[in-house]
Amino acid sequence: MKDRRLYVPRGKCLGGSGSINAMIYVRSQAQDFNDWAAAGNPNWAYDQVLPYFNQLEQHPLGPSNYHGASGPIGIAPMHHDAHAICKP
Numbered sequence: 684m685k686d687r688r689l690y691v692p693r694g695k696c697l698g699g700s701g702s703i704n705a706m707i708y709v710r711s712q713a714q715d716f717n718d719w720a721a722a723g724n725p726n727w728a729y730d731q732v733l734p735y736f737n738q739l740e741q742h743p744l745g746p747s748n749y750h751g752a753s754g755p756i757g758i759a760p761m762h763h764d765a766h767a768i769c770k771p
Contacts, residue, residue: 708758710736 694700713729720728737751743759746752 708756 740751742750
């Protein structure tokens, strides 16, 4: 490591390091769902699962065709906190 420091959080509680959770919400691409439907899972097409995702979400920008606003899972965009290597 050449005297560099590395941040490695450790969970010193019940559950250990497994209790540290980033709580990241990521949805697959539409094509992934459509591929599952084409593989014999007809109710898994993107257009069929999207309403369920919308029902789950509480997006801060409000409802849209792709996001819900009154669901139990709070969504927070992380673009402003993304590391520089992740930015276009």
